[in-house]
Amino acid sequence: MNDMTKPEAAQTDLFSKFDPMIETRRSLLATGVTDPFSLVMEKVLSPTTAICSGRETILLGTYNYMGMTFDPDVIEAGKQALDDFGSGTTGSRVLNGTYAGHRAVEDALKEFYGMDHAMVFSTGYQANLGIISTIAGKGDYIVLDIDSHASIWDGCKMGDAEVVPFKHNDIEAMEKRLKRIPEGAGKLVVLEGVYSMLGDIAPLKEMIRIAKENGAMVLVDEAHSMGFIGPNGRGVAEDQGVLDDVDFVIGTFSKSVGTVGGFCVSNHPKFEIMRLVCRPYVFTASLPPSVVATAATSIRKLMHAGNKRAHLWENSRTLHKALTDLGFKLGTAEPQSAIIAVIMPDLERGAMMWEALLREGLYVNLARPPATPAGMTLLRCSLCAEHSAEQVAIITGMFERAGKAVGII
C-alpha cells in the first residue's frame, strides 16, 4: 500500500471546548448590547475620567483606589527613569534585569510594610503564582478560601501540593480542614484581606490565630487593601492587629500604587533564596525602569496619604448608602472596602444595565462567572480617593436613571 491511499486522520478541533462560551457570548451580543469586554478608552483625562466612544466618562471600575496614576511626582519619576535607564531591561531579575530602581522599589516596600524582605515580580499574578507554587510543593497542604483569586488557584495547581479549599470566610470549616491534615505535613493557609468580587473583608484575626495554632504558615493577599486599610495602609491584617503573624504578604502595583507589578514581603529569615528558586521570578523579564521608578515614588507617597484615605472611605460610605437607599442589592450590607458590588439578576440584564450606565457616561466592571462566586453577575464599582463628592452624587443619579430604565429598581 502506498501513502497516496492512506486516509487522513480525523483532526480533533482543540477549540471545541470553548463552544459553550462562544455560544453564551454570541447570544448575549445578539440582543444588541455593546460588548462589555471590549471597551476602549480613547483618552484618559485623570484617575477618574476618560473618553470612551467619544464621550467623557466617569471611571468607577479601575482599582485606582488612591488616584496615583496622574500624580505629578510619580509621572516625573517615570520620565526621569526613561531618560536615565531607557525603556526596558530586556532581562531577568537574576541576570541583567536588576537596576538601581528595582532595589529602590524593594527598599520602599520594606519600609512601607516594616518587613525585612521584599521581592518584586513583573505582575501581581506572577507574585501569587510564583510564591505559592514554590513554597508549597508535593506532599505539602494548601488550605485556602474557595473564593480565592485565579492567580492563587493557578499557583496551587502549578506547585503540586494537596489543595484543600474551604467555604468562603468560614472559620470553622478552615479549622476542621487544618486539623485533618496528616501530622508532619507542611501547611500553608492562603487568605485574602479584601475579596475583590463582593468587596468583603476576611476575619483574619481569628483565621490567622487558628492557622498558627495548627502549625501552618500564612500567606495573605492584600492587593485590594494596600494604601487605605489599616493605620499605615498595610492592609486588613494590619487593621486587625495581626500583621506580625503573617508570614507572606502578597501585593500589587496595579491598584493603589497606580502602575503594574507584584510583590511579596516577608520576615522569613531564608526568604532571599526565593530569588533563585521561584520560576515566575527568574524566567521572565523584569519591570521597565520607568515602572519601578513610578512605583517607588507612589509607595513612598502612600505612606503619608491620611487625608486621601479618609476621603476614599467617605466616598465608599456615601455611594454604598445611596445605592442601598435606591433599592439596589449590594454584595455587603455595610461598606467594608473601596469596592461596592451591585448584584444583577442575570447576565443579560447585567449587560443591559452596564450599557445603560455607559450611555449615561459611567464605566463600571461587569463581572460574571467564573470570576464571580455563586454564579452571580455583578456590576463592580471601585471608588477612588480622587472622586469628588460631586462626582459621587452624579454617579448616584446615573445609577437611578439606568436602574429604572432597565427595570432593576
Place this chain on the structure above:
Amino acid sequence: MDRAATAARIAEVIEPFNKNGLAIDETTSFAGDLEWDSLTVMDFVAAIEDEFDIIISMNQQAEIETYGQLIDAVTKLQG
C-alpha cells in the same frame, strides 16, 4: 468502616443534594448524570469530609468521577 457501611452513610449524605431524585448507582457520574455545578460539588464534598472526618483534596477530587469511585476513595481515606 468497610465499603458497605461507608456506602450506606454516603447514601444518606447525598440524599439532600440529589434534588431531582435520580436513581443513583455505582456508575452514576457527578458531572454528567447529577449535573451538579461547582458550588454544589463543593458543598457535597464538605459534607462528606465532615461526615467521615477526612480530607478529599482537589487533587483527589479530580480522580473521582462516579459514585462508585467516591465510595472507594472514602473507604480508602478512612485508612
